[in-house]
Amino acid sequence: MNKKELRQKQKERLSSFADSTEKDTEDQALLTNFINSQILDGKESIGVTSSLSYEVDTSKLIAYLWDQGKDVYLARANDNPERSQDFLSYNYTTKLGKTKFGVEEVEDPKAKVNNQLDLVIVPGLAFARDSHQRVGFGGGYYDRFLAKHPNAATVALANSQMIFETATWNVEQTDIPIQTIITPNSILQK
Known part of the structure; x- marks a missing residue:
């Protein structure tokens, strides 16, 4: 299956799942597994994305990171031909705005940019x-x-x-595998 078809199917699948109580249960299990893992040991600067309704909810995770005294940076896609992104400082008082895709990003043009992060929490549709x-x-x-x-x-x-036993899609040379995948029932290390 090509990625474009898979993306569409996954968005529909995840949108349907978002309306279930099971999603809330799994989101809480994911947060608990993240907290109970050693993934934050020695990590101070954390990059994350503000989630859409059908993605794993990152709001409680962000609050947890703040409570732990971590420096949180929110992803911002840059509007340029290179399709680059930066991570901008994000705290309780940061003003956010929605992009054309519905994702919340830091609005302050003077916000501190930090791309030398200790940990990046990577979103996705399928793993x-x-x-x-x-x-x-x-x-x-x-x-x-x-x-x-x-x-x-x-x-x-x-x-x-979001979990597939193996990649049923075409993996490209530029695709970067994720080191750790946390599921509701396990922590998968590469």
Whole structure:
């Protein structure tokens, strides 16, 4: 299956799942597994994306990171031909605005940019259990960012609807596998 078809099917699947109580249960299990893992040990600067309704909810995770005294940076896709992205400082008082895709991003043009992150929480629509490959939203922003910043540790939170035993999609040379995938029932290390 090509990625474009898979993205469409996954968006429909995840949108349907978002209306269930099971999603809330799995989101809480993912947060608990993240908290109980050792993934934050020695990590101070954390990059994350504000989630859409059908994605794993990152709001409680962000609040937890703030409570732990971590420096949180929110992803911002840059409107340029390179399809680059930056991570901007994000705290309780930061003003956010919605993009044309519905994602909340930091609005302050003077916000501190930090792309030398200790940990990046990578979003996606599908994750392969065996190879840790992912299918994102099609812009290549995260793969480009991770290629330029290979020292950042990567983790993904994947609910039961996002996990595939193996990649049923075409994996491209530019696709960057995720180091750790946290599921509602396990922590998968690469």
